[in-house]
Amino acid sequence: MTPPDVLIAAARSDPSLAVLEGFHALKHAVRFDATIELAVTANVRAVVALCSELAPDVSESLISLLREIDEPSFARCAPRPPATGVVTVAVRPAVDIPAALGSSGSAVLLEDPRHHGNVGAVIRAAAALGAAAVFTTGDLDVWHAAALRGSAGLHYALPVATVEGIPDTARPIVAFHPEGDSLSRGIPANALLCLGSERSGLSKAVLSRADYTVAIPMREGVSSLNLATAAAIALFAATTG
Numbered sequence: 001m002t003p004p005d006v007l008i009a010a011a012r013s014d015p016s017l018a019v020l021e022g023f024h025a026l027k028h029a030v031r032f033d034a035t036i037e038l039a040v041t042a043n044v045r046a047v048v049a050l051c052s053e054l055a056p057d058v059s060e061s062l063i064s065l066l067r068e069i070d071e072p073s074f075a076r077c078a079p080r081p082p083a084t085g086v087v088t089v090a091v092r093p094a095v096d097i098p099a100a101l102g103s104s105g106s107a108v109l110l111e112d113p114r115h116h117g118n119v120g121a122v123i124r125a126a127a128a129l130g131a132a133a134v135f136t137t138g139d140l141d142v143w144h145a146a147a148l149r150g151s152a153g154l155h156y157a158l159p160v161a162t163v164e165g166i167p168d169t170a171r172p173i174v175a176f177h178p179e180g181d182s183l184s185r186g187i188p189a190n191a192l193l194c195l196g197s198e199r200s201g202l203s204k205a206v207l208s209r210a211d212y213t214v215a216i217p218m219r220e221g222v223s224s225l226n227l228a229t230a231a232a233i234a235l236f237a238a239t240t241g
């Protein structure tokens with residue numbers, strides 16, 4: 001039988017699978033109906049205790065997935081084994097992009113993001129605020145383990161996909177740019193909220209497609225907000241009107 005650390009290492013480069021490091025990621029994956037292939041821990045009792053404290057709603061199904069392995073094997077399952085003591089392999093769900101665009105709630109488009117942690121934080125905020133979907137462009141793997149750490153596994157709570165440029169959509173296109181019109185004017189409902197790359201911001205191509213260009217007000221002297229912070233503010237403003 002293939003050892004679990006070898007299976008997990010292989011899953012990291014398998015485009016159909018995702019590796020979830022930590023209890024919260026597994027909890028959210030189970031809560032949002034992920035297909036789990038493997039969930040390993042070196043201490044089942046500790047994970048069971050976390051379940052009763054933090055996830056009683058899914059504890060039965062989560063506990064039934066756990067496989068106990070020895071400490072040295074668990075240490076090989078992740079570059080930084082999570083303090084919450086569990087590593088999971090789950091299936092990446094297929095995304096129906098037209099259906100995701102057609103559902104209600106704001107959607108987010110991140111243009112060429114460079115940091116997995118930022119992408120994960122945006123997905124986490126989008127899930128919390130009931131967004132319709134998160135899309136990215138560019139070559140960053142949004143299902144990388146570091147992005148799943150950032151989202152705490154909330155990739156499974158809404159459609160997450162990489163697209164080629166702005167998709168065909170009837171949604172109003174709102175570009176977030178520090179030199180746009182003030183956010184206090186409001187954001188149209190069910191918009192596609194576009195945010196740019198950490199280093200270079202939004203491209204001219206996206207800015208020229210936008211129906212609205214919106215700035216989050218900042219104190220004089222501050223050039224820009226972090227991408228995930230700007231996305232969370234944009235989503236909150238879009239949700240609360």
Ligand SMILES: C[S@@+](CC[C@H](N)C(=O)[O-])C[C@H]1O[C@@H](n2cnc3c(N)ncnc32)[C@H](O)[C@@H]1O
Binds near residue numbers: 177199200224227231
């Ligand atoms: C770190 S910023 C990019 C900074 C980049 N140097 C630039 O020139 O735009 C990442 C993205 O967050 C969004 N953003 C950051 N601060 C913003 C603000 N005050 N108003 C609107 N959008 C903002 C924009 O979409 C921006 O492209």
